[in-house]
Amino acid sequence: MKYFKHTLPNGMGILLQRVSSPVAHVGVFIRSGTANEPVRLQGLAHFTEHALFKGTHRRNSFEILSSIESVGGEMNAYTSKEETCYYASFLKEYLGQAFEVFSDILFDSVFPEEEIAKEKQVVLDELESYQDNPAEQIFDDFESLLFGKHPLGRQILGRRKDILAITSKDLLEYVSQNYQPQRMLISCVGNFEPEEVVRQAGVYFGHINGSAETIPLSVPPAEKPFLQSKKKANHQAHVVTGTMVGSPLNQAYYPLNLLNHYIGGPMMMSRLNLAVREKYGLTYIIESNLSFYSNSGVFNIYFGTDVAHVDKVLSIIREEIQRIRENKLSSTELDVLKRQYTGLAAIGWEINQNRMLGAGKKTILGGYAETFDEMKECIFNLTAEQLQDAAIQWLNPDQFSTLIFTP
Incomplete structure (x- = not known):
């Protein structure tokens, strides 16, 4: 079955493949990742992914997690060099609840300083754990050498000194500049009528306005073999x-x-x-x-x-x-x-x-x-x-x- 595609009036995309299953899988993709963060704060995109689970004007960190887990669902996220994704799996009758939670964390996070300070230690532990695994780290180091100073050469977890320097203001600015509806896509696989997904997406995401168009990355220059x-x-x-x-x-x-x-x-x-x-x-x-x-x-x-x-x-x-x-x-x-x-x-x-x-x-x-x-x-x-x-x-x-x- 082909994918159903739709674009909300504010530019946010919708992609749906209907399947016969009681479980739905939904991800909100943002066309922004490591390559879009400021050079002085490498690791900011990945840290933002963590920080968005730490509190909004309406929810604290526990309430964010329990909003999906309390109905038997799972919620997670990942950051890559060119995109970030927040996704969840849940019984299909909770689609509106999932959309509401995603909208809340993506557009109404407050990044409390005390939570940010704690999360820095979590991310630094993640970085150190990664560095202890040469079979994983070597891939990032290889691409850093291969792409050189091009934005694709930055490592997703970032640098220790940059992570320690991140502030709530940096996070708010990064989200404001990059988490724009024109650079976002809702991907769904579940037993939904397309009209229902469009309606619910309009309710929870349609009010978000933005004007930031995606700026394509330059083609990486061919580096000399090393x-x-x-x-x-x-x-x-x-x-x-x-x-x-x-x-x-x-x-x-x-x-x-x-x-x-x-x-x-x-x-x-x-x-x-x-x-x-x-x-x-x-x-x-x-x-x-x-x-x-x-x-x-x-x-x-x-x-x-x-x-x-x-x-x-x-x-x-x-x-x-x-x-x-x-x-x-x-x-x-x-x-x-x-x-x-x-x-x-x-x-x-x-x-x-x-x-x-x-x-x-x-x-x-x-x-x-x-x-x-x-x-x-x-x-x-x-x-x-x-x-x-x-x-x-x-x-x-x-x-x-x-x-x-x-x-």
């Missing part, structure tokens, strides 16, 4: 190697997704798992990842191994990527790959919350939220030549950058 090593208190080496790829709006979007699955996707029969783990036993985990922003993307490969094996694994990766660039997949390989990719996607599609979040993210960043059948058709229409062309254009091992965390 090879950097950092000492960490690890037992093994952690490595990320990869490169920038094109916008999610270009014709290589689906070929790159299929290539990513083939090279290092979640299946045990991925090329890198077979070549590095099964053949040589050099690593427990090796995976490739593909992430897109509004006008760029990143393809990377992660592995952990004994420091003595790093060069060997990097050499195998190079050989495998080059083989894909030089040789087209056979018709049998391509057919199996398509079935794998769409089969796993179908399993993920069964999780309605994931569907709501994925469609909302694509739409808020200017993309198209396709249905499963539309995605499947695009995948099965791909040719071996298209995959090879995408590999030649975007996956050049000579242009790969590498970051190594060594013991």
Whole structure:
């Protein structure tokens, strides 16, 4: 079933896919994230996400959480580099209650100083916990090096000194400038009539006015490939190697997704798992990842191994990527790959919350939220030549950058 789309008079978007379920999933997306915060306060977007749960003119922090949890629902949020999302899952009869709570925290938060002071310690603990996990931190450090001074190079959790410097005034200014209806989208997956969602959204969000249009990010400049090593208190080496790829709006979007699955996707029969783990036993985990922003993307490969094996694994990766660039997949390989990719996607599609979040993210960043059948058709229409062309254009091992965390 296709998504129903609507725009309120104030510019706020609505995206709905109707499903037969007693549980609804709703997210309010804001086209503002780490890339939109002031350079002097890195981490402000993420801290705002935390602070919005700390009190409004009508509710304290406990009352905000209990407003959804008291009816058996769940409420959460996340911040990324280009968007922030506040979302909830609940029985569908509480749609109006969920909308009211979202409207209250998004547009009427007061950011009490005593709560902000406590939350700084929470966020600093989150930052330190993240820094204690090299298998996670290395991805952020890699993108900071890859994007350099471009806004996409900022890390979501921010810097300790900036977090400590954040004030209630900073939070109010950030929300006032960025949480504008023209930059917001309500994404819903649930058993609702479209007219009911539009009506309720109008009641709770229609009165909000704003004039801040989205200012597109500049295209990140192509950085020279780097090879950097950092000492960490690890037992093994952690490595990320990869490169920038094109916008999610270009014709290589689906070929790159299929290539990513083939090279290092979640299946045990991925090329890198077979070549590095099964053949040589050099690593427990090796995976490739593909992430897109509004006008760029990143393809990377992660592995952990004994420091003595790093060069060997990097050499195998190079050989495998080059083989894909030089040789087209056979018709049998391509057919199996398509079935794998769409089969796993179908399993993920069964999780309605994931569907709501994925469609909302694509739409808020200017993309198209396709249905499963539309995605499947695009995948099965791909040719071996298209995959090879995408590999030649975007996956050049000579242009790969590498970051190594060594013991």
